[in-house]
Amino acid sequence: MKPADIAVVIPTVGRDSLIDLVVVIGGADPHPAVIVVVDDRDDSAPRLELPPVTAPVRVLRSGGRGPAAARNVGWVATETPWVAFLDDDVSVGAGWLRSLLADLDHLPLTVGASTARIVVPGPAGRSPTDEERRTTALAGARWITADMAYRREALLSTGGFDERFPRAYREDSDLALRTIESGFEIVTGGRVTVHPLRSRGGWRSSVTAQRGNADNALLRAKHGRRWRARIGEGRGRTGQHLVAVGGLATALIATSLRRRRLAVAGAAGWAAVTAEFATRRILPGPRTPAEVATMIVTSALIPPVALAWRLVGEFRWRRPRTLVVKAVLFDRDGTLIHDVPYLAEPDGVVPLDGAAVVLDRLRRRGLPLGVVSNQSGVARGLIRPEELVGVNRRVDRLLGPFDTWQVCPHGDADGCRCRKPAPGLVRAAARELGVRPRDCVLIGDIGADVQAALRAGASAVLVPTTTTRPTEVAHARYAARVADDLQAAVEPVLAGRE
Ligand SMILES: [Mg+2]
Ligand SMILES: [Zn+2]
Numbered sequence: 001m002k003p004a005d006i007a008v009v010i011p012t013v014g015r016d017s018l019i020d021l022v023v024v025i026g027g028a029d030p031h032p033a034v035i036v037v038v039d040d041r042d043d044s045a046p047r048l049e050l051p052p053v054t055a056p057v058r059v060l061r062s063g064g065r066g067p068a069a070a071r072n073v074g075w076v077a078t079e080t081p082w083v084a085f086l087d088d089d090v091s092v093g094a095g096w097l098r099s100l101l102a103d104l105d106h107l108p109l110t111v112g113a114s115t116a117r118i119v120v121p122g123p124a125g126r127s128p129t130d131e132e133r134r135t136t137a138l139a140g141a142r143w144i145t146a147d148m149a150y151r152r153e154a155l156l157s158t159g160g161f162d163e164r165f166p167r168a169y170r171e172d173s174d175l176a177l178r179t180i181e182s183g184f185e186i187v188t189g190g191r192v193t194v195h196p197l198r199s200r201g202g203w204r205s206s207v208t209a210q211r212g213n214a215d216n217a218l219l220r221a222k223h224g225r226r227w228r229a230r231i232g233e234g235r236g237r238t239g240q241h242l243v244a245v246g247g248l249a250t251a252l253i254a255t256s257l258r259r260r261r262l263a264v265a266g267a268a269g270w271a272a273v274t275a276e277f278a279t280r281r282i283l284p285g286p287r288t289p290a291e292v293a294t295m296i297v298t299s300a301l302i303p304p305v306a307l308a309w310r311l312v313g314e315f316r317w318r319r320p321r322t323l324v325v326k327a328v329l330f331d332r333d334g335t336l337i338h339d340v341p342y343l344a345e346p347d348g349v350v351p352l353d354g355a356a357v358v359l360d361r362l363r364r365r366g367l368p369l370g371v372v373s374n375q376s377g378v379a380r381g382l383i384r385p386e387e388l389v390g391v392n393r394r395v396d397r398l399l400g401p402f403d404t405w406q407v408c409p410h411g412d413a414d415g416c417r418c419r420k421p422a423p424g425l426v427r428a429a430a431r432e433l434g435v436r437p438r439d440c441v442l443i444g445d446i447g448a449d450v451q452a453a454l455r456a457g458a459s460a461v462l463v464p465t466t467t468t469r470p471t472e473v474a475h476a477r478y479a480a481r482v483a484d485d486l487q488a489a490v491e492p493v494l495a496g497r498e
Contacts, residue, residue, distance in 0.1 A: 217313025
């Protein structure tokens with residue numbers, strides 16, 4: 001590992017600490033190949049002025065779209081095998097790059113990222129406030145892009161940060177989870193990076209931070225219900241928040257109905273949960289009158305605000321249960337029939353379990369069906385065109401009739417517009433069926449099927465097999481849908497026809 005193998009990417013909102021960071025890293029010997037500073041203030045902000053240093057420094061802009069988007073703008077502009085992401089408020093010593101090189105040296109290719117040990121110095125002579133403890137918690141977080149180096153291959157295979165995370169919250173956990181789903185490991189290095197204690201949010205900061213519940217909903221939609229355990233976090237407080245809000249609502253409604261006992265019970269429930277919440281936040285803190293008052297007030301405000309943001313997130317990232325389409329397209333190999341590479345023999349056609357049943361259910365609902373299939377064996381001379389026709393006829397006899405057959409006979413090098421992941425086959429099938437591509441869903445077993453559908457404007461359902469790459473499954477989980485088998489794949493289509 002050499003210094004020239006590393007690019008440093010720093011997203012910034014123009015904090016003063018950025019200058020120190022650039023001077024320390026860019027003026028050190030050795031220095032990284034390049035420091036890319038991505039200015040994420042909106043485009044009207046004046047150009048960022050940085051002092052000249054030994055290392056090459058590039059300043060790019062990301063137009064106020066948040067740290068996830070800013071980091072993507074940064075790493076995409078680099079070419080080194082490793083990209084080190086640093087936040088603009090951390091402080092590092094002159095030996096930082098040497099420690100990073102030591103951390104990355106001799107890492108096996110299976111390691112996709114290395115994270116630093118983050119130290120957040122506590123306040124002198126007193127316990128940290130509730131707000132400060134939200135920053136000190138960073139020290140215990142499993143993956144944190146305050147100082148995290150990613151291998152370029154890992155970024156390429158995940159596509160980098162998900163820009164739907166608008167804040168410096170959860171976007172790092174999401175990328176780390178997808179990196180692991182893509183088959184990489186993440187290790188903790190020996191380098192130590194200092195993150196400052198933040199406390200200028202004012203008394204309301206714990207309430208406004210509840211916005212993060214909307215980001216949690218996106219993480220849940222992408223990574224499933226067990227997302228908290230997977231990122232190494234304890235249980236959330238949604239249950240207690242529901243009890244608090246439910247108790248308060250009961251008290252108010254019961255009062256208006258003059259049901260005194262019920263009102264008292266509701267109020268007692270609310271008071272008990274709120275007192276427990278406030279106590280839990282007061283005890284580890286400095287317990288000054290101001291902090292205690294802030295904790296009491298905000299402990300009452302947080303539950304309804306947190307639940308409201310949770311609802312906003314659930315609504316924003318919901319996946320409708322139904323899929324309203326006018327035609328269903330299927331990939332052939334690995335989706336309708338067992339995948340035999342370059343199948344030339346009609347006798348080699350073996351339908352997948354349940355395929356015939358699923359196709360019949362769709363036909364009975366009046367849905368036109370099509371097949372969209374890549375057959376590069378023709379271009380490679382491994383199957384003759386008439387053999388392909390024979391195999392497809394056999395498929396049609398066992399599982400058909402299909403209302404359209406779209407087959408791409410070309411190879412990768414031909415640069416045609418039909419070979420999936422290009423959208424040509426999906427468009428052609430839609431045209432022949434007399435529907436728009438957006439009224440079609442394509443069911444397939446690999447990422448190229450999903451890509452072809454999305455690029456044509458159609459919906460997609462991935463039914464992974466043992467050979468489907470984990471990264472393609474991870475992508476389909478949020479860009480499309482993933483189902484365990486063909487039956488499950490058509491469930492939302494059938495539900496949408498009722
Ligand atoms: Mg296939
Ligand atoms: Zn083609």
